[in-house]
Amino acid sequence: MTENWNLLGHAWAVDMLRHHAASHSPSHAYIFAGPSGVGRRTLAVRFAQALNCSQQVAPGVPCGGVCQDCRQMEAMRHPDLLVVQAEAEGGKLKVEQVREARRFLNLRPYQSSYRVALFLRFQEANDNAANALLKMLEEAPSYAILILTADSAEGLLPTVASRCEVLRLHPLPLEEVAALLRQRGTDEVHARLISHVSGGRPGLALRLLEDSSALDYRAEKLTELDGLLGATRAQKFAYAERLGKDRRGMRGVLQLWLSFWRDVMWRASGASAPLTNVDREHQIDSLARRVGLPVARRLVSDLDKAIGQLEASVNARLLAEVLLLDWPR
Numbered sequence: 001m002t003e004n005w006n007l008l009g010h011a012w013a014v015d016m017l018r019h020h021a022a023s024h025s026p027s028h029a030y031i032f033a034g035p036s037g038v039g040r041r042t043l044a045v046r047f048a049q050a051l052n053c054s055q056q057v058a059p060g061v062p063c064g065g066v067c068q069d070c071r072q073m074e075a076m077r078h079p080d081l082l083v084v085q086a087e088a089e090g091g092k093l094k095v096e097q098v099r100e101a102r103r104f105l106n107l108r109p110y111q112s113s114y115r116v117a118l119f120l121r122f123q124e125a126n127d128n129a130a131n132a133l134l135k136m137l138e139e140a141p142s143y144a145i146l147i148l149t150a151d152s153a154e155g156l157l158p159t160v161a162s163r164c165e166v167l168r169l170h171p172l173p174l175e176e177v178a179a180l181l182r183q184r185g186t187d188e189v190h191a192r193l194i195s196h197v198s199g200g201r202p203g204l205a206l207r208l209l210e211d212s213s214a215l216d217y218r219a220e221k222l223t224e225l226d227g228l229l230g231a232t233r234a235q236k237f238a239y240a241e242r243l244g245k246d247r248r249g250m251r252g253v254l255q256l257w258l259s260f261w262r263d264v265m266w267r268a269s270g271a272s273a274p275l276t277n278v279d280r281e282h283q284i285d286s287l288a289r290r291v292g293l294p295v296a297r298r299l300v301s302d303l304d305k306a307i308g309q310l311e312a313s314v315n316a317r318l319l320a321e322v323l324l325l326d327w328p329r
Helices: 011-022 040-052 068-074 095-106 127-139 174-183 188-197 202-210 212-228 233-243 247-269 278-311 316-325
Strands: 029-033 081-084 115-119 144-150 165-168
Touching: 011 040, 011 165, 029 040, 040 068, 040 115, 040 144, 040 202, 081 095, 095 115, 095 127, 127 144, 174 188, 174 202, 188 202, 188 212, 188 278, 202 212, 212 233, 212 247, 233 247, 233 316, 247 278, 247 316, 278 316
Parallel strands: 029 144, 029 165, 081 115, 115 144
Antiparallel strands: none
């Protein structure tokens, strides 16, 4: 494994964590903050490996799968690693899960130097869970390491964030992601598309590279969006009914729609921001000229609110109907 832990980007974060592992002086708790797909979880696993690898390539550089510890941690099945997360993305991480993590961390390591509890998407923790974690942070034993991933440290309880070392991970420049994908054998057109769709988030870029069905699904839903712009009221009602039957799937569709209309808004405003849906540039430019900035901005705001309302358990079908009926033809 390389000194950058085979990660795409975030060299500064790897340098810091590698030093913590090599000097046996890790902080007791970390927050890896940044947008989903930026590489938070992968960085956390690599850090856990660096702390516990039994056959390090160099100080703070794990072997990358030669030893049993690294293989088990990569598979999330290590006896000294506990992964805590909500049942599904957009769900709630509950207090019982935090209490289970506390019991886990109170036991001494079974086969490694440290016990690591990895709390994924901790912004999804309910209030009781966040308060229970605060108590853990104050009482964790010396061999326990807590790692939280979250969209932002500012979205967590200030008392939790203040007790953790915060690493803020940012998307990489799009050309840097495209270049890294080309190095892995991806052709120019595909690398450019994935770098834009991922928004420079290396974790998401790799998932899109490895799972072609995700890009196929995206293309299908954006084609449906195009058809909905000219659909009748009855057709929109029928689509809303189908969409509302799967709340989790609907959340993904709304996020795709949001990325598309945000592109329209950027083009209508004359901003130089790169498009997310670069393969739909002709359609985006056409809509930007037709609907104008005020309408595009309103559609972006409506979708952003709708995603929040969907997570608050409003009637999904009715929410979809309201959105679609307000779209321009």
